[in-house]
Ligand SMILES: NC(=O)C1=CN([C@@H]2O[C@H](COP(=O)(O)OP(=O)(O)OC[C@H]3O[C@@H](n4cnc5c(N)ncnc54)[C@H](OP(=O)(O)O)[C@@H]3O)[C@@H](O)[C@H]2O)C=CC1
């Protein structure tokens with residue numbers, strides 16, 4: 288393993304993106320995303336993703352200097368056309384309007400269209416919880432996951448994230464794929480030559496497998512059987528046809544076998560507790576704290592707690608990444 292300071296992580300990401308001609312706003316926003324993944328010990332969406340970003344660029348499947356267009360769609364809807372760029376800059380452009388609309392109406396949605404998406408959703412939700420908003424986000428990907436009861440890829444890994452602001456504390460955020468695990472995690476197992484647990488996927492014959500490569504060629508499985516499957520279908524619908532964008536099957540077709548990052552839309556919904564509760568907001572947010580305490584009193588942990596602890600450690604000690612990954616990233620600078 289190679290130890291890097293957090294500054295080195297960010298600088299390496301910036302250098303790679305700049306070297307490949309990304310416009311400076313994309314350089315900063317994409318570097319921030321992979322930096323956050325590495326810092327919070329979410330390796331499946333950390334520095335490793337830059338390899339895929341550059342492959343996607345080389346395949347002509349991302350616009351490196353895309354200038355997103357912000358469209359004020361309706362009193363409670365803002366749309367951002369990412370124009371083929373990575374999602375991060377589109378999100379940054381849309382957020383101020385989303386926050387303003389949520390504060391006005393109590394609830395508002397941001398629909399991002401035509402973006403290339405490769406990142407974890409919790410980073411986006413932290414921006415909204417920081418603004419005091421409750422938020423939900425979801426996005427399709429490529430067709431990799433079989434519906435419960437089926438054996439052929441149809442759904443994306445379709446993450447759903449939820450965030451709840453907490454006064455004086457880190458927000459309550461969960462963020463997971465509706466597949467048993469993110470595809471990135473299986474890819475990291477493949478890179479490391481490690482077996483995966485049974486239950487993550489099946490091979491091309493439809494047989495359960497612990498071979499990462501076989502599952503990547505076959506189909507991933509949803510979490511919780513029919514429940515994850517239905518949630519995954521919901522993500523396809525509300526972050527696909529509802530916002531006029533691609534499903535995971537359609538994203539895969541657009542990819543045309545290049546192995547690029549998915550190209551589709553994302554839906555983010557923000558709710559303002561102050562609008563729902565008026566003067567009673569503090570009283571009811573305190574009741575939410577009692578719920579969190581109830582979870583922790585049983586010895587269970589809150590989602591994101593592992594991340595926040597990892598963040599505190601990396602801010603002090605930096606992070607470790609595999610030597611092979613470091614070499615592959617350095618090679619992108621030549
Ligand atoms: N852009 C895209 O298209 C896609 C992105 N992704 C991203 O991949 C990432 C990983 O997804 P996935 O593999 O499903 O992640 P996991 O199955 O590891 O689940 C992650 C979530 O569950 C929480 N969690 C895990 N274990 C516990 C526990 N014992 N008690 C309480 N909470 C727990 C995590 O918190 P903690 O982090 O603290 O462990 C986190 O919020 C997500 O960030 C997601 O956004 C996934 C699919 C597609």
Ligand SMILES: O=C(O)C1=NCCCC1
Pocket residue numbers: 331404405406428429444464468469470471472548549
């Ligand atoms: O890990 C995953 O699953 C994905 N992450 C980024 C985008 C594609 C799917």
